[in-house]
Amino acid sequence: MIKNRTLAEASPYYENLKSRNQEVLFCYEPYDELVLMTLQQFKNYKVVSVEKDMRDDKKAADLTNLGIDSLKRSEIDELTKWLKDKLAGKAATVSATNRLENHPCVVTVEEMAAARHFVKTQSHQVPEERRYALLQPQFEINPKHPIIKKMYKLMASDRDLAELLAKQLFANAMVGAGLVDDPRLLLTSMNDLLAKCLEKH
Template identity: 30%
Template sequence: GSGELLSLQDYLDSMTDEQNNIYYIQSKDRKTALASPYMEAFENKGVNVLLLTEDIDAFVVSYIENFKGKRLVSVDSEEEIEKDILKSDDGDDAKKEMPEASRDDLESFVKEVLGERVNGVKFSDRLVNSPAVVTSAISPQMRRMMKQMMAQSGQGDQNDALQAIPMTLELNPDHPTVRKLGDLAASKEARTEDIAKVAVTQLFDNACIAAGMVDDPRTILDRLQKMLDVCVEQAVSAADLTSAAPASEATKAATEATKEEEPIELKKME
């Protein structure tokens, strides 16, 4: 986060002996890059990440691939990040691991809800404060560049094929929301509740937005409003200001909004 201009050699000189890769992130500007959930593990460990903010950078790094024996790896790609970077050093030994059974239940529930929208679901160590991210073989910035090039060359009809490139939803097992969803997924009765399915869908959409893979976020506003209605009405009910019945109606409304809405349009190969 120092904002210094670094050459690849400068980056190499700053690396620890244990670090094997040169990490970078492509973004439209520095502020957006630093706010990315993909940066959390690196900021937490003080590992340098090259911020690439020019359109041409996506092509440059794709051709360089490695520098003096060190691979160039995008922090938002599906490639595994080195374990020494992900390993927590906060000394919190009291933190309990998310039970394996709970992970299995949540993984199957997420796949059940999202279907073909994700190629896989896994629990990741790359996150610190965010509940989830999406990853694929193609970084979000490269998707944008490829989509622009295809549009300019008149190959817009190929976007469907680009959109079909599989994505993985990576979950943070230490995040409260993920753990609570794990509790819901462990209950057969809770898994049938529509609001639980709405929550999983929104978790995925939020991750897509964070990755810059949503063309028009307004397509999910209706569902967000319905979820807000549920929260407010349940809070009012909990305070005994009214009966619990309206919350049930709001839950149904949120569910209907999810069923009726068109899937959000992802930036097909941004």
């Protein structure tokens, strides 16, 4: 749940709908999405969260025409396999998507509103490993994004930095999805990434 329209329009979830010229209802209060999730319909219109629409969009898995500025299919397969290993215990699945333009990655979970409510009210009582097992986050990468392409190159030239980058991108996506109770906990991993980047300077 994003409380600011400007932030909402800058999210990877809205980006996908905007490109399809889809009508969107913005909600700003935490209880709004729980009400709409329960309601499911309003004046004969089916109400679907942007995250669920994104998760259910099967066309996004079509990687046949990504263009020359994208990783090749073999590179995508190599990278997603490596990411699955590095994000084991956190990301339930890792795949590439064609639905992102300006974002390197995105996380979706089943019933995002209920998941966010769980994170805000109960996740502190659940160990981190169990939390990911319950949420089953799907991690999707944009094979055309410069950061993702650079991460692929780092797999060969600097695996430690590539791994720190992968974990930070996943953490950032979880924050963007509203699935992290206290984003300050990410500062340690962010500082580790910055320290590694600055080693040669």
